[in-house]
Amino acid sequence: MSSNDRSVRSLVRLHTSASTARVLNLLMIYRKHGDDEEYKQNPFFDNVLLNRSMIVKHRLRSNELDMFESPRTSATKVMIPIDITDLKMGARFMFVGQIGFQDLLENALGSACMPNSNDVRMLKIIDEIPSLDPFLLREQLRRGGLTPARCYFEVADADVARMFSFVQKEIMPLVNISFGDDASMSIYSTRLVNKILSSEIDSDLDPLRQVLQLDVKQFDEGIFCWKAFLYYKWQLSELMPRLRDVISEINRVRPRTAGDNETRLFIESGRVQVRKRVGMACERVRQTLDIYDTAYSELTQSGKAKGFREFLLTAPTLFKQLGERLAGIDHVVSFWRFRFPRDRLANVTPEELCDIFADFESGLVFNDDFDLAA
Numbered sequence: 001m002s003s004n005d006r007s008v009r010s011l012v013r014l015h016t017s018a019s020t021a022r023v024l025n026l027l028m029i030y031r032k033h034g035d036d037e038e039y040k041q042n043p044f045f046d047n048v049l050l051n052r053s054m055i056v057k058h059r060l061r062s063n064e065l066d067m068f069e070s071p072r073t074s075a076t077k078v079m080i081p082i083d084i085t086d087l088k089m090g091a092r093f094m095f096v097g098q099i100g101f102q103d104l105l106e107n108a109l110g111s112a113c114m115p116n117s118n119d120v121r122m123l124k125i126i127d128e129i130p131s132l133d134p135f136l137l138r139e140q141l142r143r144g145g146l147t148p149a150r151c152y153f154e155v156a157d158a159d160v161a162r163m164f165s166f167v168q169k170e171i172m173p174l175v176n177i178s179f180g181d182d183a184s185m186s187i188y189s190t191r192l193v194n195k196i197l198s199s200e201i202d203s204d205l206d207p208l209r210q211v212l213q214l215d216v217k218q219f220d221e222g223i224f225c226w227k228a229f230l231y232y233k234w235q236l237s238e239l240m241p242r243l244r245d246v247i248s249e250i251n252r253v254r255p256r257t258a259g260d261n262e263t264r265l266f267i268e269s270g271r272v273q274v275r276k277r278v279g280m281a282c283e284r285v286r287q288t289l290d291i292y293d294t295a296y297s298e299l300t301q302s303g304k305a306k307g308f309r310e311f312l313l314t315a316p317t318l319f320k321q322l323g324e325r326l327a328g329i330d331h332v333v334s335f336w337r338f339r340f341p342r343d344r345l346a347n348v349t350p351e352e353l354c355d356i357f358a359d360f361e362s363g364l365v366f367n368d369d370f371d372l373a374a
Contacts, residue, residue, distance in 0.1 A: 136323025222312035259350030270357025277364035
């Protein structure tokens with residue numbers, strides 16, 4: 001399929017301002033790191049065109065629902081620019097798993113993307129996860145034995161700009177113990193945030209590496225993990241005010257007709273279950289973030305580096321539960337607001353409301369819900 005005028009505008013906008021969790025911008029990564037040796041040695045996709053595409057977690061419109069054999073509300077959209085030097089030329093696009101997906105992929109990219117190829121396997125793994133946040137994505141690929149270059153797992157520039165002040169506040173305790181009441185403390189904190197959020201770790205951070213007693217490779221991985229938890233804390237802080245509004249509306253929404261008794265019971269049960277599961281997901285996220293907060297406090301308040309060091313070395317095991325739960329919460333918030341612009345709750349049928357609640361519930365069920373000690 002080729003893009004229309006609307007999707008061309010979307011393509012240009014996605015390239016410059018999309019959120020990390022929604023878009024994997026392989027074209028931007030190519031432009032930044034295409035000459036790096038690691039990029040050349042460990043590409044995300046083997047196919048060159050696919051490795052310069054944009055992968056998007058997309059909320060399906062009503063006219064797109066019948067493109068799939070089974071019901072779903074979102075999909076993984078692959079956008080392959082027609083001309084990478086001029087995005088206004090548009091793109092060919094397809095959804096992973098849509099009817100005829102393999103034929104569309106081979107028509108766009110050639111026979112190299114056969115069903116058993118690594119690229120198709122990669123696309124299927126991406127489609128199985130609810131978010132493209134780089135930390136969840138890297139962990140899932142690694143569990144599948146796939147290890148693309150580190151440059152593919154950075155926070156998008158647009159999100160770095162949005163989360164900068166939050167991260168600066170978070171790292172101030174570390175700046176305080178490092179520089180005390182120095183008048184230049186704000187300059188130091190700005191530099192430190194830039195280094196933590198950048199894709200390059202340089203010798204300026206060696207004093208911190210030595211305090212944590214990590215070798216260069218461990219420290220590089222540790223900073224990546226630290227960035228992950230700063231990202232997840234920021235994401236939760238951004239979601240919570242919006243989530244409160246959405247839960248309030250879920251409590252109040254009524255379909256435009258009453259429906260039969262079974263439907264009414266399902267809606268009321270769904271309303272309760274969504275609230276319950278959102279609450280469980282938020283609580284589990286907070287519990288996991290508390291592990292980070294405790295280790296970080298030991299470093300900044302007690303001067304004990306051991307706990308923070310050990311936390312950084314084991315942090316990747318926590319990415320899956322954090323990423324999946326935050327993606328589930330974000331889906332509730334973003335899809336609800338997409339379907340119900342603020343204060344427009346009346347125009348929904350009983351059947352659609354049942355489907356929405358069922359979708360939210362399924363997106364908030366996790367394998368370790370009953371293993372809170374894990």
